[in-house]
Amino acid sequence: MRRFLTLVFLLLFTIPFGVSISGCSKKSATVFCNGGDTGPAVGQVSNITLQPKIFGVSLNFAQIGQVSAPSAVDCKGTTVTVSSFTYATFLPNGQPDMTIADVQPTTGRLCAGTWNRNTGGGIADFTTCNPTNKTGTVYVVANGGGVSSNPLPVFIHPVVTNVTLGALSTDCVNDPATNCSPAAFDTQASTCAQTTNGNGCCAVPVPTTATAAAETGCVSQSITSQLAARVVAGNGTNISCQVGHLSYAPQTATVVTIDENGVATAQQPGSTVITANISNAGSSAGFFSTCPPTSIALTAPVGTTPSTSVTVNPNNVQPINVVAIDKNNTILTGLTLNFESTTPTTIPAASAASVTPIFPGAAAITAVCQPPTCNPSPFNQIGLFGNGKAITSNPVLVTAPGTNSTNLYIASTSSFYLVPVDFTQPQLGSPVRLPYYPNSMVISNDGSTVYMGSSFELMTFSAATNSLGAQDTTVPGSVLAISPDGTTLVITDPVRQFVYLYNASGGIQTQYGGVGTHAVFSPDSTTVYITLGDVTTQATPTTPAVVTPNNQLLVHSTFTGWYQTQTTLPNTTTPLNTTDVAIGVPSVGAFFGGSNTTARSYCPVTTTVGVPPTTSSTTTNLFYPDAGVQSPQTDRIATTNDGIHVLGATINPTPTLVDLALSHPATKYVLAGPGLPPGECPEADSSGNTIPQLFPASTVFSGPIPGITATAITGVFPTSDSKIAFVTYLGSGAVVPTYTPQPTGPGTLGSIPLSTALGTPIAPVIGVVSADNQTFFAGTSGDNAVHLITKQTDGTYKDTTTPIAPKLPDVNGNIVTPNLLVQKPRKATS
Known part of the structure; x- marks a missing residue:
């Protein structure tokens, strides 16, 4: 019985214990790389790599370097961890040598010479690299896990x-x-x-x-x-x-x-x-x-034929084809181009090389390769090999047929009121009281905001709510221009004698000394040209006031910053006053009214000394140089969207209209705009100097404006389709002078009698063309009205519609002349 009990005890306790021991074992079987029972195992170090394998390490004499951390993998390419590495150096023949380059055995620190060892005196080993001034190549190997790395070349040489x-x-x-x-x-x-x-x-x-x-x-x-x-x-x-x-x-x-x-x-x-x-x-x-583009050719597909003129219905997408080539006739791809429209309010250009008209109207579409987003260059290399300069395409003329309505905003420099007019409504809008007399007025391209300058502050008017918005007393003065993208205003303060670039959202971006008279932005909003007026210094008890004539030009570019230069007669140092500015089409420069009409190019004059690109060569640039135009006097000027005409008017010696026609090279382009083949900046000649750029121009018409007596020309207003231009003035005559330009040869002067429906008009003092070119709105003295010069079915313009009577009062209640007008298009129905 005792034996039986002992057997039971062993079965109940000894066997389960043994079974539990064997069941807890987690030992994994070794997996060998060859799939067999012997050889290298998966998870063991198989290969060690030091980078960069081929390039190695380059060190000056006595320079200290560091071997990059080795990477170890097993036979399957899986990264494995090595607890430590040891490093050694040897010559290409396999012999050890620590006199050219030495390595700290445990850290991989390199010495272009020999490390200190056993120096004593409390100096730790491997802290001083002793130069041996031996040139040569040695190799470093890292050892770990029983495996050696690839040999990493180390090049030792004198100090570079x-x-x-x-x-x-x-x-x-x-x-x-x-x-x-x-x-x-x-x-x-x-x-x-x-x-x-x-x-x-x-x-x-x-x-x-x-x-x-x-x-x-x-x-x-x-x-x-x-x-x-x-x-x-x-x-x-x-x-x-x-x-x-x-x-x-x-x-x-x-x-x-x-x-x-x-x-x-x-x-x-x-x-x-x-x-x-x-x-x-x-x-x-x-x-x-x-190599930069030497030409950018734009065409619009019309059926199967490419064209530089196209008609597109509003809200329809019109693709634009772009072909850019360089000096070696290589067709360039992937260019980051800015597509620009001369009238983005009605026909904006898209970045995807297309155009979708929003309202009826007309526009010229161009593409610009504009640094720094396209054809960039270090500042000291601008102009070398043509880099760092803008390249502009030929224009494609887009016409959107149809008519639209207008929102018109009427104000006066002698009244506290602004009157909005919505032509889809039967009555005038309610006058809006302003804090101060406005002295200038501009509207953003999107039509959302009207900005008015005054002697005390900048006033903002919301076109969406017909109410006064923000006011900023830090920038009193006149608003000269707003950028096409609506982000930047040009404001001039004649008291403090500063020109400001002002964020439309609030705050001065940058400022420059001077008093501006007129300003115009390039269509991409990156450059603004500003004419400066006379600057008068304050008199002191011992010195009289000094008047500096307005023969200065101020330019600001996002690429070059502020730039001021004296305007002179072409190819001379004779000072020349400027009275107005208009951007070229394409925008390869700007034209300036004055005692002579002149132009400035956006292509800098590049001078290179020495043979590029050696370090001894230097490149300098004269920005916005004289473009070689010298034409008759104009007080106010404007350019036509087709890029063919610069139209100006002057009162000296008698009221005269000038048509400056721009010729274009017969090769490569049609209607290329001012400049070399469209907008191409010239490269340096064999002597390293830039070939002078010219705007090929000639005066095709200069004639007296009939029927008026003028004391000042206040504006020249071409329609966006370039078919007619209107002139406004101070003086008398009761007519609106017109000029009909022609593609070639002189155009025709005319005049439109002003309606007497609201009294006796004296002169059109200000004007604005509707976006669809159907109406020219003219603010007139005498009857203090706004006349609607409308397009007739035969294509002519007449004043047959009843004028608008805004009835703007001055502080004494007298009705004054509406001499500030801006407009925005809107759909013909409310």
Whole structure:
């Protein structure tokens, strides 16, 4: 019985315990790399890599460096952890050598010389790199987990003081460059035969069919070229073959891409500084230029035929075809172009090379390759090889047929009131009381906001609510212009004698000394041209007041900032007063009224001294230079949307209208606008100087304006379809002068009698053209009304509609002349 009980005890306790022990075992079976029972196991170190494998590390004498952290993987390529690595150096023949380069065995810190060891005196080992001034190449190996890494080359050389991009070397003995270096053969099929002259170069350069990028000027898009550099030590010795691989990086990555072998591929137009990375430090080695467009041709598909003139119904999308070529006739792709419209309120241009009219009207659409988003350049290289300059296309003329209604806003410089008029309603809007007399008035392109200057503050009027909005007392003065994108106002304060660029949302962006008289923005809102008036300094008890004539031009560009220059007669230093400004179409510059009508180009005059792109060459620019136009006097001017005419009027010696016609090269383009083939800035000639840019222009008409006696011309207003222009003035005559320009040859002067329905008009003092070109609104003295000069079925304009009587009172209750007008289009029904 005792034996039986003992057996039961063993069965109940001993067996389960044994079973539980075996059941808890978690030991994994070893998986071998070959799938068998022996050999290297998965999870064990199989390979250790030190980077960069080919390029290695380049160090100046006595320079301290660091081996990059090794990466270890097993036979399956999975990253594994190694508890520690040890490092050692050896020569190409496999022999150890710590006199050229030394490595700290446990950390991988490199010394271009020999580390201190067992120095004593409390100096820790491996803290001082003692130079041996030995040039050569050694290799570093990292060991860990029983595996050795790839050998990492370490190039030791004298201290580098200069790296310069240049021509590929063809003589590795007397003029070595990096294409002579043994390192350049590491990725080549051929091998390097060492020379015996001690410069470490190969006997012949690395075989290549590429040309050196920097010596050929600009490189066309997608073309590859080999970068070659000459590396010089402090004593002037060329050490290009001793420094190993150079790593190149462009400052502007959109211009060029550079691979690990220094092969550069041109991308988008522009130029950029190239940095060569060597000895753990970057050096500005040179620059690279991708050729800019020499032409940008726009056409609109009309059926199967491309055209530069197209009719598009409102709300319909019209695609625009773009073909841009460079000096080598390479068709450029992927350009970041700004598409611009001369009348964005009715026919805005889209960034996707299309146009969708919102309202009836007409516009010229152009495309601009505008730095810095297109064809950028370092500031000191602007103009070299054509980079850093804007290039403008020919215009495409878009007409949107139909009619629309108008919201008109009427004010006077002698009244506290503004009267809104909505022509879809049967009665005038309620007058809005203003805090101060307005002295100027502009409206944003989207029609949402009217800005009015005054002697005390900037006043804002909401066109959506017909109510006064924000007021800013920090910017008293006159509002001269608003940017097409509606973000920036030009305000001038004649008391403080400042010109402000003011954020439409509030606050001064920047300011410049002077008193502005007129201003105009380029369609892309990046540049504004401002004419300056006479500046009077305050008299003192000992000195009289000094009046400085208005022969100064002020320009602000987002690319170059403020720029002020004296306006002179073309090709002279004779001062010339300016009275008005109008932007060119395309916007390759601006025209200025004055005792002579002149123009300024957006192409800087580039002067290069020395042979680019060597470091000894310098490039300077004269911005917004004289464009070579000298035509009759104009007091007020305007340009037509078709880019063919600059129209001006003057009272000296008698009221006269001037038509300055712009001719265009017969090749490449039609209606290209002022300038060289459309907007193309000239390149430097063989002497490094820019060929002067001209706006080919001639006076095709200059004649007396009949039927008026004028003391001042207040405006010239072409319709957006370029078919007729209206002139306003101070004086008498009771007519609205008109001019009908022609594509070629002189146009025709005419006049439209003003209606006497509300009294006796004396003169149209201000005007604005409706967006659909159906009506010219003219504010008139005498009857103090706004006349509607409307287009008839035969195409002529007449004053047959009953004028508007805004009845603007002054402080004494007298009705005054409406001499401030702005308008915005709206649908014909409310």
